[in-house]
Amino acid sequence: MGRPVKAAVQRGFGGVEVLTYEEVDDPVCGRGDVVIRVEATGLNRLDVLQRVGPPLLPGFSLPHVAGMDVAGTVVELGSDVRDGADGVELGVGSRVLVNPAIECGVCERCRAGDDGLCDGVRVVGATRPGGYAERCGVPADHVYTLPSHVGFEEASTIPTNYSTAWHALVTVGAIAPGEWLLVHGAASGVTVAAIQLAKQAGAHVVVTGRSEEKLELARRLGADAAFLSDADDLAARCRNLTGGRGVDVALDHLGPALWEQTIHALRPRGRLLFVGTTTGVRAEFDLPYAYHFGISLIGVDPYRAAEFTAMLGVYFASRFVPVVDSRFSLVDVGSAQTRMESGGAVGKILLVP
Numbered sequence: 001m002g003r004p005v006k007a008a009v010q011r012g013f014g015g016v017e018v019l020t021y022e023e024v025d026d027p028v029c030g031r032g033d034v035v036i037r038v039e040a041t042g043l044n045r046l047d048v049l050q051r052v053g054p055p056l057l058p059g060f061s062l063p064h065v066a067g068m069d070v071a072g073t074v075v076e077l078g079s080d081v082r083d084g085a086d087g088v089e090l091g092v093g094s095r096v097l098v099n100p101a102i103e104c105g106v107c108e109r110c111r112a113g114d115d116g117l118c119d120g121v122r123v124v125g126a127t128r129p130g131g132y133a134e135r136c137g138v139p140a141d142h143v144y145t146l147p148s149h150v151g152f153e154e155a156s157t158i159p160t161n162y163s164t165a166w167h168a169l170v171t172v173g174a175i176a177p178g179e180w181l182l183v184h185g186a187a188s189g190v191t192v193a194a195i196q197l198a199k200q201a202g203a204h205v206v207v208t209g210r211s212e213e214k215l216e217l218a219r220r221l222g223a224d225a226a227f228l229s230d231a232d233d234l235a236a237r238c239r240n241l242t243g244g245r246g247v248d249v250a251l252d253h254l255g256p257a258l259w260e261q262t263i264h265a266l267r268p269r270g271r272l273l274f275v276g277t278t279t280g281v282r283a284e285f286d287l288p289y290a291y292h293f294g295i296s297l298i299g300v301d302p303y304r305a306a307e308f309t310a311m312l313g314v315y316f317a318s319r320f321v322p323v324v325d326s327r328f329s330l331v332d333v334g335s336a337q338t339r340m341e342s343g344g345a346v347g348k349i350l351l352v353p
């Protein structure tokens, strides 16, 4: 307690130079908290968006320590802590990962079990200190013990990507065996998760991406078809794959780039699940086409804590393939974010101490 630890701290908005490697106070371990020695943290697009500004999540403040996907070793436990979120007893040395969405537990939505839309949610690495640090303090009821076959680096690829893909496909999209899913961004973390979860659910998957290398990864993960996203006949290709019908479900986490083509790739009464703004925040499309064919445009809201538990159970039992693009040390955080901004990454970019 009180001992300085190193962290990559965001001190302003702008380029990577606003991230500084410096000493910060050791996280204070509250009665219900654990302090984790961070062994690996996965980067997310949100880290970059909030660095550039303006911040996207309410409650963001400077200075900020980003890093939502945290895996590490418990080094300190609050006096009230016995078990983690999974009911497994915690102790010094426990190997864990973190569900970063910390719901308030007391608002109307939380009391109704609808905590994904909690009014007072705080997100580790987005609106409270995260894993761009040697140590991170979190509520013990948001940590999960890792099975022996899952290492820290793999664990840090799981939380945000798999919970987002799970919520989109399973809860919101209700994807069914035999359905065709279209998903963009072949090598992105959410897409890596979506391919594997959709195949696990018995669906067929078609993926678009920006390079042959990324398409090859998608095929290796089980995608039934993959093609370059700059193909101007995206909708026609999807129809060819599906006997002329169009795909049943699309997951678009890019924003406007392929929005309208995606709508045209859907079958009549198909569902477009959308989340994420990588290419912008406004989309244009032909309204008559969308209503005439009864297209459902479905926003993907935040996941609930219970879904995180369910997702993790499936992940740990399924032996999914983790995809790590690169590893950077904390002091090299600027290079890590530059790698993300380059769009060249194939899989998850990690910070490892």
Ligand SMILES: [Zn+2]
Pocket: 103, 104, 105, 106, 107, 108, 109, 110, 111, 115, 118, 119, 120, 121
């Ligand atoms: Zn709440």
